[in-house]
Amino acid sequence: MASILSRPRPEPDWDLVEKRNSIERLKREKFPLDIRDELPELIARGYEAVSEEDIVRLNWWGLTHDKPKVGTFMVRIKVPGGLITPERLRAVGRIARTWGRDEIELTTRQGVQLHWVRLEELPTVLAEIEAAGLTTVGGEGDTVRNITGCPVAGIDPAEVFDVRPVIEQAARFFYGNREYSNLPRKHKYTISACPAQCNAPEIHDVALIAVLKDGRPGFAVRVGGGLSATPRLARDLGVFVPVEEAIEVLRAITDVWQHNRRYRLSRAKARIKFMVDDYGPEGMRALVEERLGRRLEDGQAPAPVGPADHLGRHPQKQPGYVYMGFPVPMGWMTGRQMQQVADLVEAVGGDIRLTREQNFLVGFVPEDRADWLAAEMAKIGFPLDRHKLYGTSTACTSHQFCNYSVAETKEKLKEIIERLEARFGRAVEGLTIYMDGCPHACAHHWVGDIGLQGTTTHGPDGGKIEAYDVVL
Ligand code: HEM
Ligand code: SF4
Incomplete structure (x- = not known):
């Protein structure tokens, strides 16, 4: 076999890499995963004294500033394939209620994000997450991030095999x-x-x-x-x-x-x-x-076939069971809702699957319990028949917690969906609207039917105003 590796391609040495790239330097100086052991010391010194380099290293444990210097952290929990048991979901809900002001975001990579966690609370919160059988390790940083998949893995009648x-x-x-x-x-x-x-x-x-x-x-x-x-x-x-x-x-x-x-x-x-x-x-x-x-x-990669939102009620490949996909507007849940969802799913003997479009599915619902589950979910804020746009649209974290944000997303998306629903009703179901507060594309605006990327422009009076670039 002809060697491509031996092609004469200039490869820089480590000295040059470290000279040019400060993140490579800080990784060499101290392996970022090791920052976890230093948490007690960082806490003793206080938030203001934590160096920028150590803040970056904390990313390797799924931790980022809720905007620089507000003193609290976002905690990103990895959920491989978005597959999570009711027990684990309940634990996340409890942790959010105790340390995260009861706020939770479902992410576009099938994970879960908490906010508002203070530096001194991190050791306890990480330990609680791990005690529940979950992890934040490599949630951010130069790592293998959450491994995603199809939320109906193992239950989809049309799947090739169970991955x-x-x-x-x-x-x-x-x-x-x-x-x-x-x-x-x-x-x-x-x-x-x-x-x-x-x-x-x-x-x-x-x-x-x-x-x-x-x-x-x-x-x-x-x-x-x-x-x-x-x-x-x-x-x-x-x-x-x-x-x-x-x-x-x-x-x-x-x-x-x-x-x-x-x-x-x-x-x-x-x-x-x-x-x-x-x-x-x-x-x-x-x-x-x-x-x-x-x-x-x-071999050859196949082209996608069929609808991809998995919302609503569908038969499973296991006879006698259905799966149900519930839209979660803007991916927002409270910890209390998460606990309630866990209780309901447990009551029917099902499991939970988080989706790329920031929703959740319940798998293994016995057919004769599906109506009951739908009615109970509606009572806690998740009607199954909610307008589909709430399920097929996504928005990134944006203003509230993210420093890159130049235009609001989640609140604005809510407003857009409300207007579209009022004007077009069910006719716009199936459309995907993905909205980001900056070019980083955390909510994948490049690949939505309608993508909105936050930017700024000049308003009528010449002042700076929030605006969006539109990608179709
Ligand atoms: C504190 C707020 C956040 C910051 C500072 C941040 C930072 C970034 C940056 C810098 C990128 C671009 C990196 C690159 O691809 O080269 C990016 C992309 C991305 N982030 Fe975030 N992010 C934040 C929140 C989120 C949230 C809430 C989610 C999930 C809902 C998310 C998921 C993603 C995804 C899926 C991409 C897409 C890039 C790809 O697949 O290539 N991020 N983020
Ligand atoms: S797309 Fe930009 S504004 Fe939105 S969360 Fe990602 S980095 Fe922040």
């Missing part, structure tokens, strides 16, 4: 793994078998898409997707990976990127999408094969 064991295995291997916690930049995997591809493999760094080859279960692979200010759609690597080789191939793809120092010089050019730009999918495949020491089988 839940692969998601679990990948999460066990990559979350908190030091070998994968000093990547050039954040790294997002998604693994699914949903023909509708509701998990948006095209915008992930690495996507495993379930396929069958000669009756064997495995994955097609797409690499190099990502949004932010330079959006890219993931490219088809042209391979078939048998299911038992999934973790090995994820490692190999991530390794060829993380061990190339070229992608550490500039944070803005560090994501794997830039490497895919440089090498193309064929070049990436050759590098991965070289790393693995063998050729991969040929």
Whole structure:
């Protein structure tokens, strides 16, 4: 096999990397995951005395300022595949009520975010999250982020096969793994078998898409997707990976990127999408094969088929059960609501699945309990038949907590949906409106039917006003 690795490409040495990139420097000076052990010391010194570098290192535990210097933190909890038990959901609700002012956001990567947690409360809050069997490790920072998937994994009658064991295995291997916690930049995997591809493999760094080859279960692979200010759609690597080789191939793809120092010089050019730009999918495949020491089988990523919102009531592949998708406006829940949802789901013996569009689904609802569950959910603020736009639209965190925000999103989205509902009624159901407060695209505005990106412009009196760029 011709070696692409040996192509003469200038690779900078570590000195140059650290000179150019302050984040690489701070990672070298102190491994960011180790900051957890220093929390007692940081607390003793007080919030104001925590260095900017240590604030960045705290990202590796899923912790970010609720806007700089307000003294409280956002806590991002990872939920692999968005799959969570009622017990765990109840625990998150309790934690939010106790330490997070009863406010919760469901995220566009199937996780959960709390806010308002004070520095001195972090050790307890992290311990409580872990006691519930969840983790924040690698929720932010240059790590393998929450591994997403299709929320109806294991219950969708149309799925290729059940990928839940692969998601679990990948999460066990990559979350908190030091070998994968000093990547050039954040790294997002998604693994699914949903023909509708509701998990948006095209915008992930690495996507495993379930396929069958000669009756064997495995994955097609797409690499190099990502949004932010330079959006890219993931490219088809042209391979078939048998299911038992999934973790090995994820490692190999991530390794060829993380061990190339070229992608550490500039944070803005560090994501794997830039490497895919440089090498193309064929070049990436050759590098991965070289790393693995063998050729991969040929394959092709399938195109998405069918509707992707999973809202409302649907039969499961298990006879006698249905799953139900409840819209959560703007992804907002209270801790109390989360506890109530957990109680209701437990009462019917079901499970919970968080979605990319900031909603939740309940799986394994016995058919004869579905009406009861719908009625009870409506009582706590989650009617099943709420206008679908509330479920198919997303908004990023924006003004309240995020320092990058230049235009309001969640409140504004609510206003937009109310107007559309009043004017067009059910005719606009199915539309997706994704709204971001800045180009980072946390709510994926690039890929909505209507995408709104916050910006500013001059108002009639010449003053600065909030505005939106529209992407169709
Ligand atoms: C404190 C508030 C936040 C800050 C400071 C922040 C920061 C950023 C930055 C800098 C990027 C662009 C990085 C890049 O792709 O190169 C980004 C992208 C992203 N963030 Fe956030 N974020 C915040 C909140 C959120 C929230 C609430 C969510 C989930 C609801 C989220 C999920 C994402 C996602 C999905 C992307 C998309 C990028 C991709 O897939 O390529 N972030 N964020
Ligand atoms: S899109 Fe921008 S404004 Fe919105 S949460 Fe992300 S970084 Fe903040």
